[in-house]
Amino acid sequence: MDAVDAVELPPLLPEPAANDLRLEAVMAALAEPLRMTIARKLLLDSDEFDHPCGWFGFDRPKSSLTHHFKVLREAGVIHQRQYGLERRSRLRVDDLNDRFPGLLDLIAATESR
Amino acid sequence: MDAVDAVELPPLLPEPAANDLRLEAVMAALAEPLRMTIARKLLLDSDEFDHPCGWFGFDRPKSSLTHHFKVLREAGVIHQRQYGLERRSRLRVDDLNDRFPGLLDLIAATESR
DNA sequence: GTAGTAGTACGAAAATACTCGTACAAGTTG
DNA sequence: CAACTTGTACGAGTATTTTCGTACTACTAC
Numbered sequence: 001m002d003a004v005d006a007v008e009l010p011p012l013l014p015e016p017a018a019n020d021l022r023l024e025a026v027m028a029a030l031a032e033p034l035r036m037t038i039a040r041k042l043l044l045d046s047d048e049f050d051h052p053c054g055w056f057g058f059d060r061p062k063s064s065l066t067h068h069f070k071v072l073r074e075a076g077v078i079h080q081r082q083y084g085l086e087r088r089s090r091l092r093v094d095d096l097n098d099r100f101p102g103l104l105d106l107i108a109a110t111e112s113r
Numbered sequence: 114m115d116a117v118d119a120v121e122l123p124p125l126l127p128e129p130a131a132n133d134l135r136l137e138a139v140m141a142a143l144a145e146p147l148r149m150t151i152a153r154k155l156l157l158d159s160d161e162f163d164h165p166c167g168w169f170g171f172d173r174p175k176s177s178l179t180h181h182f183k184v185l186r187e188a189g190v191i192h193q194r195q196y197g198l199e200r201r202s203r204l205r206v207d208d209l210n211d212r213f214p215g216l217l218d219l220i221a222a223t224e225s226r
Numbered sequence: 227g228t229a230g231t232a233g234t235a236c237g238a239a240a241a242t243a244c245t246c247g248t249a250c251a252a253g254t255t256g
Numbered sequence: 257c258a259a260c261t262t263g264t265a266c267g268a269g270t271a272t273t274t275t276c277g278t279a280c281t282a283c284t285a286c
Contacts, residue, residue, distance in 0.1 A: 023223045028144035031137050032244085054262070061246050066264055068244090085253050085262060100223070102215030110136045110213070145274085167232070174276050179234055181274090198232060198282050 013073060013080040013087070018095040021076040026100065029075035030107070034058070035068050039077055040107050042091040050081055050088035126186060126193040126200070131208040134189040139213065142188035143220070147171065148181050152190055153220050155204040163194055163201030 030036050041056060053065045069089055072078045077096070078089045096104055143149050154169060166178045182202055185191045190209070191202045209217055 023219070024144050024146055024149050027140040027149075031141035031144055033137055036137055036140075052263080062263060063247075063265080064245055067246090070264095071243090085251080085264095087264070100219055102219050106136070106213055106215050106219075165233080175233060176235080176277075177275055180276090183234095184273090198234095198284095200234070 010081045010083050013082065015073055015079065016076045018076075018092075018099060021095065021099045023100060025075045026077060026096070026103070029072050029077050032068065032071070034060070035072055035077075036107070038068065038072060038089075039091060040110075042078065042089065043093070043104055043108055046091065050079070050083070050090045052083075052086040052088050123194045123196050126195065128186055128192065129189045131189075131205075131212060134208065134212045136213060138188045139190060139209075139216070142185050142190050145181065145184070147173070148185055148190075149220070151181065151185060151202075152204060153223075155191065155202065156206070156217055156221055159204065163192070163196070163203045165196075165199040165201050 030039060038056060042051070053062075053069055056065075058065060069078070069080065069087070072089070073080045076092060078091055080087050080089050091104075093104065143152060151169060155164070166175075166182055169178075171178060182191070182193065182200070185202070186193045189205060191204055193200050193202050204217075206217065
């Protein structure tokens with residue numbers, strides 16, 4: 001085991017396995033405008049790192065944001081890891097491209113309005 | 114005007130214009146399992162004709178089916194025409210491929226479960 | 227015209243989702 | 257440790273969706 005790669009990553013919060021992702025559930029999650037915005041921002045503006053919900057800059061109550069991130073995670077759209085105090089999110093790019101090829105392209109190509 | 118082509122088609126029921134289709138609205142419509150099944154059946158099993166809701170063979174109350182077809186139409190997923198007594202449906206294949214390329218491929222490629 | 231048929235319109239009940247206030251938890255700083 | 261910061265958990269209120277019974281409409285057959 002390479003010590004350099006053995007970065008102590010916090011564990012993933014509960015999420016569906018890639019093979020259990022359901023298109024209907026993913027679409028239900030993305031049907032909510034704010035959640036679509038979150039996914040699109042992770043897809044287009046994100047780097048290789050996870051982001052806490054403050055990174056998105058939404059002017060909404062904190063508890064509302066928590067709710068929407070949880071819906072995205074339970075639908076399988078994002079991973080979430082507990083970094084100490086924070087719960088950071090990342091799009092499940094590989095899983096989504098594998099299970100639903102073209103979906104992310106669709107999100108990226110659609111203007112946000 | 115060619116008399117052969119001048120088939121008297123019943124008018125379309127109210128629906129959003131192709132340019133007004135919104136990805137979130139389409140996804141919300143398709144997030145419901147029965148509606149996803151309707152769209153998939155129109156995509157895979159349908160010919161060039163419109164189909165009345167009896168064609169689908171669902172064992173649900175008639176009023177529930179009416180509701181789901183209306184949701185699909187108002188989201189822009191299907192056309193509906195009034196053929197005398199019947200209200201027949203057809204997938205908006207061209208409009209959806211034009212506005213959301215890849216979406217129908219995604220629906221076709223996903224198993225229904 | 228009357229009965230039968232296929233489907234829509236309306237309305238209400240139940241389930242689900244969204245919003246957000248408050249309380250709480252885990253760090254960080256002094 | 258106490259105050260502060262950044263978020264999550266819980267729960268309630270509201271709004272939206274889903275479901276489906278009933279009434280109705282338009283057509284067909286007799």
